[in-house]
Amino acid sequence: MQKPTLGRIVHYRGKQGYQAARAAIVTATEETLDPRGVEAGHVPALTDDTxxxxxxxxxxxxGGFAEYNVAPGRPDDPLTQATAANIPPGTWCWPPRI
Incomplete structure (x- = not known):
């Protein structure tokens, strides 16, 4: 899996309501997260580099909302390309290539 980077557009599947697909932008990764902000309690930590x-x-x-420590989503079938329609609620995936 390609490593997420700051500023990249991803697709997010909502965890509430209709679990609709939404466009999202990466605002922090393990590499870009300021540990001082985490230590001070201003921003949640990230579980790992994905x-x-x-x-x-x-x-x-x-207009939008923040989601924190979001895991990448994977479809049940590992041979299927991940899309916001087939990943678990509350996860992200790369937009499909066109």
């Missing part, structure tokens, strides 16, 4: 913090874009009035 987990990310995201800003999830929403078509509603709020």
């Amino acid at each position: 987990h990310v913090h995201l800003w999830v874009y929403s078509p509603g009035d709020s």
Whole structure:
């Protein structure tokens, strides 16, 4: 799996409601997260180098929301390309190649 990097666009599957697919941007990775902010309690830690913090874009009035320590999603069938429609709720994946 390609390692996530700061500023990359990913797809996120919501963990509540209709679990809708949303566009999101990576706002922190293990490499970019300031440990002082984690120690001070201002930002949650990341579990490993595949987990990310995201800003999830929403078509509603709020415009979006933050999600923290989000794991990559994988479909049940390992031969199937991950999409926001087939990953578990509350996870991210790379946009499909067109």
